[in-house]
Amino acid sequence: MAHAFYVYSSYGFAAFVTIAVTLWIWVDGRARQKELAALQASGIRRRSARPKDSE
Amino acid sequence: MSETSLAISKISDLANPTRFLALAQRIIPWMAAATAICLIIGLYLSFSTKGDYQQGETVRIMYLHVPSAWLSMMCYTVMSISAIGTLVWRHPLADVSAKAAAPLGAAFTLLALVTGSLWGKPMWGTWWVWDARLTSVFILFLMYLGLVALNRAIDDPSRAARVTAVLILVGFVNIPIIKFSVDWWNTLHQPASVVRLAGPAIDPEFLRPLFVMAIGFTLLFFTLHIMAMRNEIWRRRVAAQRRLAARMASRED
Numbered sequence: 001m002a003h004a005f006y007v008y009s010s011y012g013f014a015a016f017v018t019i020a021v022t023l024w025i026w027v028d029g030r031a032r033q034k035e036l037a038a039l040q041a042s043g044i045r046r047r048s049a050r051p052k053d054s055e
Numbered sequence: 056m057s058e059t060s061l062a063i064s065k066i067s068d069l070a071n072p073t074r075f076l077a078l079a080q081r082i083i084p085w086m087a088a089a090t091a092i093c094l095i096i097g098l099y100l101s102f103s104t105k106g107d108y109q110q111g112e113t114v115r116i117m118y119l120h121v122p123s124a125w126l127s128m129m130c131y132t133v134m135s136i137s138a139i140g141t142l143v144w145r146h147p148l149a150d151v152s153a154k155a156a157a158p159l160g161a162a163f164t165l166l167a168l169v170t171g172s173l174w175g176k177p178m179w180g181t182w183w184v185w186d187a188r189l190t191s192v193f194i195l196f197l198m199y200l201g202l203v204a205l206n207r208a209i210d211d212p213s214r215a216a217r218v219t220a221v222l223i224l225v226g227f228v229n230i231p232i233i234k235f236s237v238d239w240w241n242t243l244h245q246p247a248s249v250v251r252l253a254g255p256a257i258d259p260e261f262l263r264p265l266f267v268m269a270i271g272f273t274l275l276f277f278t279l280h281i282m283a284m285r286n287e288i289w290r291r292r293v294a295a296q297r298r299l300a301a302r303m304a305s306r307e308d
Contacts, residue, residue, distance in 0.1 A: 007115050010116045010174070013173075021158070021279060022279065025279055028286045029282060029286045033289065035289075035293045042300075044297075044299055
């Protein structure tokens with residue numbers, strides 16, 4: 001393939017950026033979920049997530 | 056209830072972050088699957104079609120470069136609509152949407168700049184020129200970085216949202232400049248060849264992979280955007296619960 005370096009570099013860079021951004025968002029989500037779970041386990045809940053007085 | 060008020064009620068239902076999280080949970084797997092299918096078909100078409108008689112194999116860079124460039128502008132448009140939502144209606148998710156979209160816009164703009172540079176070297180004989188199209192896209196990239204930095208620099212979330220929203224709307228003037236730069240000024244970059252009044256100037260052989268890749272990239276953007284919005288809602292809940300824990304601890308002292 002003529003100009004293979006330019007074509008493969010473009011696809012390689014696009015793959016790198018796409019995978020890096022996807023992984024960053026996924027890892028960020030997992031970290032936030034863990035933080036929320038830890039807070040809930042320690043008894044800290046949002047007002048709307050707390051059981052009502054009547055319950 | 057009329058159909059219009061029912062539709063408005065459905066949209067305003069989504070303003071509730073808990074409802075948005077439930078909807079995101081349901082649609083993210085489907086959107087991710089559709090993205091993967093589109094990108095696999097798009098990549099297959101990108102490498103199975105013939106090279107161009109003039110540009111040779113480098114035409115394959117177009118299938119990445121053009122969707123990235125489209126998305127760099129579409130992402131900013133999404134942020135501008137979100138900014139209006141923040142300033143006019145104070146929609147609780149508008150600020151979340153703008154904040155989540157900014158790093159994605161920066162990533163797609165960087166992709167457009169780098170793949171454009173890799174396409175420019177064999178075709179133009181240079182990696183970069185300060186022509187109208189390239190310079191305005193580079194400014195867009197700097198604007199995305201600036202917006203991310205500004206939003207993180209202000210501690211008060213509602214003030215950060217308002218200041219960022221104003222700056223987003225001011226910066227929107229760059230989007231028509233990017234789009235029409237190749238018509239208004241005599242640039243090295245080629246004029247519009249897909250979205251133009253006279254119809255696409257590209258052979259259908261090249262248009263097919265381009266459209267499939269464009270749909271794949273658009274689905275990728277929306278999937279990542281919804282995931283990033285979900286992360287931002289969770290981040291705000293963590294911050295709120297930590298404040299609550301700190302208040303409870305200080306009361307016990």
